[in-house]
Amino acid sequence: MAVGMLLAGGVGQRMGASIPKQFLEVGGKPIICYPLEIMESHPQISAIEVVCVDSFIEEMWSIVHRYNFTKVKWVTAGGATCQESTWNGLRNLEGELNENEIILIHMTSYPLANAQIMSDCIRSAIENGNGCTARPILYSVYFTEDRKTTTEQIDRDRLMLCTVPYAFRFGECLQLYNRAFAEGKGVNGNVFTNTLYCDYGKKIYFTGDSNTNMKVTTPEDIDLMETFLEVIERKNKK
Secondary structure, eight states: OEEEEEEEOOOOGGGTOSSOGGGSEETTEETTHHHHHHHHHOTTEEEEEEEEOGGGHHHHHHHHHHTTOTTEEEEEEOOSSHHHHHHHHHHHTBTTBOTTSEEEEEETTSTTOOHHHHHHHHHHHHHHSEEEEEEEOOSOEEEOSSSSSOSEEEOGGGOEEEEEEEEEEHHHHHHHHHHHHHHTOSOSSSOOHHHHHHHTTOOOOEEOOOTTOOOOOSHHHHHHHHHHHHHHHHHHHO
């Protein structure tokens, strides 16, 4: 079994909305409901923690009750960065989980991750200590010095694109975050739990992804998400 941590601490500046993007409605319900529904129904997830924008904690509990998310046991205040929010979430669970339990960390910015993706992460974490959703790079990739011309082509067969969710053993993950914040390593800039692990020399194990596991960042992404939802609905009806 695993405990799910859903990071919902972003304010969604690039979305240009008056509220954080995870609370915008798509398909008649807040975006945050989509990953919560998958986690709620997942047989390997026993409980869920939502790490939320502090000023929206009351709204988050309202959503939990309105949509009957019975597995949501904790709503924790997020931090100024993704890493701070993750660390807050881990520290809140200290004493609730034993060190060998699996923590599945997901983000509301990837609302369409399916149950199989989560299962693969959990399985890998049980077998290998961690599991990170990833997919091959299908495009040509280059180094550049000025974003106008190439300096070197990169062999895409040696690259993987990592998304979320990812899963880890709780004790090791909390210990590593405590160390990272004490040392100021792996917690600044565009970094995440998997990159922190790499900063400390730990191998990450890749697990399967899906093209529908898209990131929602801009208003255009909302349109794309709605299209994906229509495709998924048609597929489920077959």
